[in-house]
Amino acid sequence: MKFRRSERLIDMTNYLLDHPRQLVPLTFFSERYSSAKSSISEDLAIIKETFEQRGIGILTTVPGAAGGVKFYVKVSDEQAKPFVDELCELIAKPDRLLPGGYLYLTDILGNPSIVQKAGRIIASSYAETKIDVVMTVATKGIPLAYAVASQLNAPVVIVRRDSKVTEGPTVSINYVSGSAKRIQTMVLSRRSIPQGAKVLIVDDFMKAGGTVIGMISLLEEFNAQLAGIAVLVEAEKIQERLVGDEYISLIQLTEVDVKEKLIGVKEGNYFNKP
Amino acid sequence: MKFRRSERLIDMTNYLLDHPRQLVPLTFFSERYSSAKSSISEDLAIIKETFEQRGIGILTTVPGAAGGVKFYVKVSDEQAKPFVDELCELIAKPDRLLPGGYLYLTDILGNPSIVQKAGRIIASSYAETKIDVVMTVATKGIPLAYAVASQLNAPVVIVRRDSKVTEGPTVSINYVSGSAKRIQTMVLSRRSIPQGAKVLIVDDFMKAGGTVIGMISLLEEFNAQLAGIAVLVEAEKIQERLVGDEYISLIQLTEVDVKEKLIGVKEGNYFNKP
Numbered sequence: 001m002k003f004r005r006s007e008r009l010i011d012m013t014n015y016l017l018d019h020p021r022q023l024v025p026l027t028f029f030s031e032r033y034s035s036a037k038s039s040i041s042e043d044l045a046i047i048k049e050t051f052e053q054r055g056i057g058i059l060t061t062v063p064g065a066a067g068g069v070k071f072y073v074k075v076s077d078e079q080a081k082p083f084v085d086e087l088c089e090l091i092a093k094p095d096r097l098l099p100g101g102y103l104y105l106t107d108i109l110g111n112p113s114i115v116q117k118a119g120r121i122i123a124s125s126y127a128e129t130k131i132d133v134v135m136t137v138a139t140k141g142i143p144l145a146y147a148v149a150s151q152l153n154a155p156v157v158i159v160r161r162d163s164k165v166t167e168g169p170t171v172s173i174n175y176v177s178g179s180a181k182r183i184q185t186m187v188l189s190r191r192s193i194p195q196g197a198k199v200l201i202v203d204d205f206m207k208a209g210g211t212v213i214g215m216i217s218l219l220e221e222f223n224a225q226l227a228g229i230a231v232l233v234e235a236e237k238i239q240e241r242l243v244g245d246e247y248i249s250l251i252q253l254t255e256v257d258v259k260e261k262l263i264g265v266k267e268g269n270y271f272n273k274p
Numbered sequence: 275m276k277f278r279r280s281e282r283l284i285d286m287t288n289y290l291l292d293h294p295r296q297l298v299p300l301t302f303f304s305e306r307y308s309s310a311k312s313s314i315s316e317d318l319a320i321i322k323e324t325f326e327q328r329g330i331g332i333l334t335t336v337p338g339a340a341g342g343v344k345f346y347v348k349v350s351d352e353q354a355k356p357f358v359d360e361l362c363e364l365i366a367k368p369d370r371l372l373p374g375g376y377l378y379l380t381d382i383l384g385n386p387s388i389v390q391k392a393g394r395i396i397a398s399s400y401a402e403t404k405i406d407v408v409m410t411v412a413t414k415g416i417p418l419a420y421a422v423a424s425q426l427n428a429p430v431v432i433v434r435r436d437s438k439v440t441e442g443p444t445v446s447i448n449y450v451s452g453s454a455k456r457i458q459t460m461v462l463s464r465r466s467i468p469q470g471a472k473v474l475i476v477d478d479f480m481k482a483g484g485t486v487i488g489m490i491s492l493l494e495e496f497n498a499q500l501a502g503i504a505v506l507v508e509a510e511k512i513q514e515r516l517v518g519d520e521y522i523s524l525i526q527l528t529e530v531d532v533k534e535k536l537i538g539v540k541e542g543n544y545f546n547k548p
Binding site (some may be wrong): 009010011014033049050099104139140142150152168189 | 279280281283284285288291292301316321323324325327328330368372373374376377378379380381384386387389390412413414415416420421423424427428429430431432434439440441442463465466
């Protein structure tokens with residue numbers, strides 16, 4: 001059965017979006033549609049151009065016998081900015097304020113559409129970075145970690161506060177939480193990270209960064225390497241920031257005033273990165 | 275700026291896949307591409323046909339002034355079966371056996387590609403059902419719940435074992451876990467489910483069903499309605515199954531023999547549903 005170009009373009013678009021960072025040989029498509037490689041090449045040129053113009057992502061061609069095409073998500077800053085601005089407005093609503101200056105973000109983190117967009121933006125930052133594993137900590141960071149990981153074609157590993165029988169043998173460490181200065185435990189399944197893996201840490205919220213530091217210590221136990229740190233929201237500048245500048249954030253709190261019921265929010269450092 | 279048909283088809287495909295269960299007016303597309311509505315209608319007819327032929331999903335047209343198109347994910351059984359069979363093979367590996375007859379599934383649940391495919395298959399079952407909220411319990415069910423919810427255009431709420439300050443005021447219940455017969459607690463943020471909401475419960479694994487029963491009791495506290503129950507894996511038939519037949523499962527364990535290092539796996543009831 002032969003396919004018309006229009007059908008091929010629709011199905012190829014779906015296939016590529018569904019297989020980010022995976023090398024797809026031209027022969028795969030030419031067999032799938034019983035079409036000549038030259039036609040497939042023309043299709044891919046149209047898709048490449050449209051993906052770039054509409055800010056969907058980048059299609060790179062790997063030449064040679066073992067070659068093919070690879071799709072990377074790449075959200076442009078012009079597309080990311082309005083989304084982050086909307087998110088800022090959503091977060092600045094005073095009824096999010098909880099006792100102790102905490103923010104209620106559960107509804108935002110529970111919205112798959114928001115989480116997916118945020119995940120695509122974060123993944124765009126690491127499009128050219130080798131990432132073998134995305135790591136997060138239970139519970140609230142999990143959805144964002146998956147959204148990022150699905151665009152980077154990497155598995156997710158979830159650090160827990162307590163060990164569970166269904167995790168099998170685990171490695172556990174103690175660390176000092178940054179803001180509360182309490183000693184806490186982190187547990188990760190022994191099978192979860194291969195030696196030497198390059199790991200991207202993703203979390204929903206970073207205050208002093210103690211949890212992130214804990215995850216970095218855990219990486220050492222696995223002989224794995226830190227490849228990056230990305231958070232949705234970082235708290236307002238506090239004196240003892242434990243993590244240096246090697247992280248990206250989409251949103252930064254500038255002020256949280258429980259008495260005045262005020263939440264100040266601005267764009268995170270994502271847009272300032274070189 | 276005018277767009278050629280090929281560009282429109284690519285961008286519309288991306289847009290529709292990204293906005294499942296949302297009514298998109300024809301005027302939205304005709305303005306987006308500065309194209310006549312008649313051209314957009316032709317484009318959509320091509321997309322509809324290709325989506326159906328390739329098992330991507332269904333495009334329904336809502337006529338009238340307030341009309342437009344809606345995309346629903348719909349994985350055909352012919353596409354779902356090979357995926358579920360592969361998953362069965364993956365789960366049947368003896369090194370998954372943990373003490374107590376538990377199974378290590380963390381790697382499978384950490385694979386975004388597997389989780390997304392499973393999510394699409396489950397969502398296909400509820401394409402025509404009104405679902406306002408997808409509910410799951412921390413931690414392992416979260417990724418699958420998001421995968422389902424993103425296709426159903428519904429928010430996810432996460433039931434926890436303990437209350438956290440960042441959840442705000444919570445509702446908590448006690449329930450008896452089915453297999454271990456222990457009394458356990460479940461906590462859910464008060465703001466998370468609106469009155470009368472239709473709720474789909476999603477989890478990774480169901481043994482006797484105690485956790486699911488707990489979640490159903492919690493729904494009553496919120497005056498919400500159960501719309502369905504979906505799990506990735508259900509345990510082998512045990513005598514006191516607490517949940518009736520109102521659930522779907524993709525995979526069913528038939529036998530777990532720790533001594534003989536044997537795991538028996540077959541398709542769940544998903545394919546037997548009317």
